[in-house]
Amino acid sequence: MRIPKHIAVIPDGNRRWAENTGLKKHQGYTHGLDPGLLFLKLCQRYGVKELTYYGFTTDNCKRPKVQVNAFSEACVQAVKIIENEGVSLLVVGNTESELFPKELLPYTTRTNQDTDFIRVNMLVNYGWEWDLGHMHTSSNNRKNIYSQIKSHDISRIDLVVRLGGRNRLSGLLPIQSVYADFFSSNIMWPDFKEENFVSALNWYNSQDVTLGG
Template sequence: MKRWFRRRVDAAYERLLSREIAGAPTHVAVIQDGNRRYARRNGGDAHEGHRAGAQTTEQVLEWCQDIGVEELTLYTFSTENFNRPEDEREALYELLCEKLTEFADADRVHDNEVCIQAIGEIDLLPEHVRDAVAYAERRTQEYDQFVLNIALAYGGRSRLLEAARGVARDVDADKIDPGEIDVGTIEQRLYDQPVRDVDLIIRPGGEERTSNFLPWHANGNEAAVFFCTPYWPEFSKADFLRGIRTYEHRKESWRRTRARRALALLGAVSEPELTEAQSIVNRFRDSLPVGERPPGADRELTGVADAGETTSNDDGLDSSSRAAD
């Protein structure tokens, strides 16, 4: 009876959260933490925990597609995982090969046109894992409706270091001028395929740190972060929706901050800057509490609404989805 009641409550909570969500982040990144602790708590070994976690991974992929997320990155095997006992590593390798092959052949992956790609130091992995990665990438390389990034042998700091070394080599060989180095120069060297800026990082398992995960794409985009206590195999749809709600609150907070900053500038800037500030107030005024809105905020300022339209959309995001600052 108690279990039945709990399921009813959980289902009602999921429906409530679903109604509260107005939009989805473009790119969600997940640190799949707690598999081994889940197994130990339930009297099993690490492999059983990882296999249980793989089932959660499949569910999260479906949840992302249901609400309109376009890219999902899974922190699956870090460079630190090479230090784990050999038998645990081998079991992980076998599970990775099994799931990569299964995903690459799954009807739902092809029906939804999911592109699978691996990021990280793939060359450090055993040959049979590299073969499974190549198979999954080859089978889905033509798709572009949804991107599933599998972070394998991954370390964010090591990727940045390797990118910096690549730029330094090109400068030394006179292939690039130092003055031409920009954001795109680094991003082209981080991964073989483009990776969108991260909007939301989710980490279950009770740890409150992002563990060197996608630092360029997450920190540079000021991604929202959602920490929760369930171990990854226990991660539920309600937990997932709470993470999405965290992203929405973070986005709304950003809009309020931008509107307040623009209001503060209105009385102390030159004419060109004043026009831009007024444009920002127009676009974000609904994010401010009524008491903070300036006089006349309910009316469009003549000639101002068009001032910011050429470079930004209504969310204040530029064409690369980064927050305009």
């Protein structure tokens, strides 16, 4: 079976799940922590080398403050959970904004760099315009372009897995996503289970790899 080297996950649907469960929208995010840990363990078990979580974006921060506080706190908790799971961890996002949680500043340098641990990237207060906001490219050379984006330590994505039924990137890493295969599931993120992960891998295995060729 062909296993993607790098999976990015868009953990969407927390607010809809909360409403469906009789909770307030912002109460959905903490219910996304267990699926986040499960997703990591499945990546480790199946031999995925790199995992990127779409934590929250600068666009998301236009939502009501109670929601912003809730998903920001969930990302802090997620990092605290993940760091103990044998990973090489990096938090990527705009640290110059007050919306970047200060507790995560120490993680903006990659941990465990010289290990064989799975590389885990958590996007926190990420914006595509922040990522591309200070580029000076001088040729069509792809390595040159990669070197100029702020997320340059995150590699090309093979598979995007999006929960919550939408089929769009919503600003996720535009350079790393150019050739990514995109798996969309109608399951809401708090309901994510191993079988959904296996469905994504089986679907990916049925695709060809052309890198645009």
